[in-house]
Amino acid sequence: MKPVGIIACAPVSPIGVGQEEFAGALLADHRGIAWSDRFNHEVGEVRGFDLSQYLSTVKTYIDRTSALALAAMSLLPTRKVALSLGTQWGCMESLETFAGKVLSGNPKFAPPLVFTHSYANAPNSLIAIEFGSREFNICLSCGSTSGLVALIYAAQQLELGRCELIAAGGVDSLSRPIFEQESGRTVPLGEGAVLALLGTEAAEVELLDSYTGSPGAGFLDVVGQLDKSTLFIYSSTGLQEVDDMVQRELGSRIALDLTPRMGFTLGASGMMGVSAAVALLRQRKAKTIGVVSADERRMAAVLLGM
Amino acid sequence: MGVVTPVGNSVPAFWEALCVGRSGLAPITRFDASPYRNDLAGEIKGIEPGDVPRASAYALFALREAVRDANLADFAGSGIVLGSNFGGMDAALGFFRGTGSRDSLSGSNLADPVDRAIREYGFVGPSCCVSLSCASGAASVGMAYDTIALGLADIMIAGGFDELSELSYAGLSALRAITPDIIRPFDKNRKGTIFSEGAGVVVLESIESARQRGAKIHAEVLGHFVNNDAYHMTAPDKTGQGIREVMERAIRDAGVSPESVDYVNSHGTGTEYNDRIETSAIKQVLGRRAHEIPVDSIKSMIGHMMGAAGTVEIIATVKTIQTGIVPPTVNLETPDPECDLNYVPGKAQTFPVKIALSNSYGIGGCNAAVVLGGLDR
Numbered sequence: 001m002k003p004v005g006i007i008a009c010a011p012v013s014p015i016g017v018g019q020e021e022f023a024g025a026l027l028a029d030h031r032g033i034a035w036s037d038r039f040n041h042e043v044g045e046v047r048g049f050d051l052s053q054y055l056s057t058v059k060t061y062i063d064r065t066s067a068l069a070l071a072a073m074s075l076l077p078t079r080k081v082a083l084s085l086g087t088q089w090g091c092m093e094s095l096e097t098f099a100g101k102v103l104s105g106n107p108k109f110a111p112p113l114v115f116t117h118s119y120a121n122a123p124n125s126l127i128a129i130e131f132g133s134r135e136f137n138i139c140l141s142c143g144s145t146s147g148l149v150a151l152i153y154a155a156q157q158l159e160l161g162r163c164e165l166i167a168a169g170g171v172d173s174l175s176r177p178i179f180e181q182e183s184g185r186t187v188p189l190g191e192g193a194v195l196a197l198l199g200t201e202a203a204e205v206e207l208l209d210s211y212t213g214s215p216g217a218g219f220l221d222v223v224g225q226l227d228k229s230t231l232f233i234y235s236s237t238g239l240q241e242v243d244d245m246v247q248r249e250l251g252s253r254i255a256l257d258l259t260p261r262m263g264f265t266l267g268a269s270g271m272m273g274v275s276a277a278v279a280l281l282r283q284r285k286a287k288t289i290g291v292v293s294a295d296e297r298r299m300a301a302v303l304l305g306m
Numbered sequence: 307m308g309v310v311t312p313v314g315n316s317v318p319a320f321w322e323a324l325c326v327g328r329s330g331l332a333p334i335t336r337f338d339a340s341p342y343r344n345d346l347a348g349e350i351k352g353i354e355p356g357d358v359p360r361a362s363a364y365a366l367f368a369l370r371e372a373v374r375d376a377n378l379a380d381f382a383g384s385g386i387v388l389g390s391n392f393g394g395m396d397a398a399l400g401f402f403r404g405t406g407s408r409d410s411l412s413g414s415n416l417a418d419p420v421d422r423a424i425r426e427y428g429f430v431g432p433s434c435c436v437s438l439s440c441a442s443g444a445a446s447v448g449m450a451y452d453t454i455a456l457g458l459a460d461i462m463i464a465g466g467f468d469e470l471s472e473l474s475y476a477g478l479s480a481l482r483a484i485t486p487d488i489i490r491p492f493d494k495n496r497k498g499t500i501f502s503e504g505a506g507v508v509v510l511e512s513i514e515s516a517r518q519r520g521a522k523i524h525a526e527v528l529g530h531f532v533n534n535d536a537y538h539m540t541a542p543d544k545t546g547q548g549i550r551e552v553m554e555r556a557i558r559d560a561g562v563s564p565e566s567v568d569y570v571n572s573h574g575t576g577t578e579y580n581d582r583i584e585t586s587a588i589k590q591v592l593g594r595r596a597h598e599i600p601v602d603s604i605k606s607m608i609g610h611m612m613g614a615a616g617t618v619e620i621i622a623t624v625k626t627i628q629t630g631i632v633p634p635t636v637n638l639e640t641p642d643p644e645c646d647l648n649y650v651p652g653k654a655q656t657f658p659v660k661i662a663l664s665n666s667y668g669i670g671g672c673n674a675a676v677v678l679g680g681l682d683r
């Protein structure tokens with residue numbers, strides 16, 4: 001693939017909002033995991049999050065997943081652009097609310113507004129509406145690799161000439177259904193959104209190479225520019241089979257595991273790694289950094305460099 | 307190609323039904339539809355999902371037919387992209403009712419059939435689920451096409467799937483998208499759509515690889531585009547700017563001219579606004595050509611298959627390219643002065659089609675358009 005410039009990065013994370021705050025917290029080794037009365041457990045929440053701090057328009061209803069994605073988008077320098085967004089679970093908070101109304105005994109009056117906000121593509125649609133972009137727009141879902149796969153597909157759209165700028169990233173939020181469903185993980189869960197603005201022009205940090213596919217395909221061979229010294233950022237999933245597989249592939253080359261710092265942020269986890277890589281590259285901590293994301297069936301990896 | 311539809315669970319059965327204008331819509335048996343706007347829907351018959359979420363079972367059934375049709379035996383280097391609006395909503399409903407297991411929500415995860423297909427076939431290439439509301443099935447074909455165009459795989463499975471569930475049906479009814487009547491696309495008295503379920507799957511392969519393999523090539527994907535109206539979560543943009551642009555960009559992506567388009571498989575939901583706005587946009591994009599070619603809605607027979615609709619309609623479009631038969635828009639009895647194209651009312655027509663456009667739109671302003679071509683164009 002042709003190098004793609006990462007023009008800006010906008011994380012909304014348990015350790016900070018915006019690339020500067022995120023990078024500062026990362027380099028200072030701040031932790032974003034804390035006890036949550038809502039979940040009666042330690043989680044990585046974006047605490048004190050209030051969408052009205054990021055948008056001038058008033059929302060009568062908004063799912064937390066959409067709100068996190070909208071906030072991340074609002075932090076990018078250019079917002080009327082194409083979009084490729086990945087999410088593992090979409091807007092489950094709204095689906096649960098809507099299901100509650102359907103199951104309440106009077107389904108005829110279930111609220112259509114909440115229903116439309118429960119769609120997985122609701123964050124995509126709300127971003128397009130908010131910032132007025134009729135450009136290329138896609139929502140992807142492939143487990144915890146969703147965000148990184150969305151970034152890779154965005155870079156492909158640049159290569160295919162379908163856009164000149166594209167926002168790409170991942171988002172997931174914590175809600176009761178997700179917390180229950182994902183309770184088998186041995187790590188704290190986290191939430192957040194990261195959007196990166198990609199373009200074809202040269203930038204300080206570039207996306208040099210990428211891989212998506214089966215972990216069994218030997219992805220290290222596929223990411224052509226890697227050499228033995230390239231270090232990786234990973235977010236351990238808390239699923240032994242997956243983490244063991246990544247450990248087998250990368251071993252001591254995993255230089256940074258984000259999960260102990262912010263919890264496992266599901267479909268946003270790979271993009272949290274991209275934000276971290278951008279922070280470390282800008283600090284000249286390395287010349288190239290790999291970011292890897294994996295679940296039971298697939299692996300995604302990108303190589304970023306100065 | 308493989309399909310699971312309310313009119314048949316194989317491409318030959320599906321196509322035969324379309325050509326004679328047979329409807330697969332009937333009263334819902336799966337849940338009590340009395341609280342809602344209509345009890346009609348397009349349910350799938352003859353597939354027992356067992357322990358598999360129904361949406362995933364439909365996708366896997368269609369996938370198996372497509373794999374047989376493509377005569378595929380070696381899946382190394384192949385990938386898979388499926389699209390869905392809702393995924394396994396009954397699994398989600400069970401979770402929220404508390405009747406499912408603690409992790410039963412996993413059956414509703416959009417990537418569930420993709421993961422099952424990987425386990426069954428061992429695809430090692432890129433794998434993903436696309437969710438763009440009712441444009442998902444078309445967008446998945448576009449994403450798979452891109453993967454091949456960039457040389458990242460020689461073979462990609464692409465498709466769309468969804469199941470009828472009370473959970474999604476209640477929402478669609480509340481949105482008043484469902485007609486209290488029968489579905490009548492482009493008819494003056496149209497009042498909305500009828501939803502259905504199923505799956506469509508296609509095997510995409512680079513022409514070079516397919517020829518080397520001696521595979522039967524049905525048609526060629528020439529280009530595609532996906533965008534968003536950027537207007538409103540539920541209300542359609544009455545200017546039709548988003549759907550006009552998605553068609554224009556797909557035609558440009560395909561490297562063909564608007565005048566060369568021979569047929570449009572429309573989104574054609576039968577809602578008051580969609581059919582009028584889509585007609586206007588087709589006329590703006592294709593100009594005079596719009597009045598010379600057939601524009602039909604097979605949803606009039608199979609209903610709106612939600613996330614499956616885009617792929618199933620692409621498969622019907624491929625059959626039209628192959629045979630020159632354009633399936634009818636049934637129940638179109640009273641012409642609407644604002645819908646003034648040849649919608650193939652009532653009975654199939656024959657028309658030579660070398661280049662065709664398939665339109666899919668969804669809630670949230672999601673739009674997809676795919677341009678297909680015959681090999682002898």
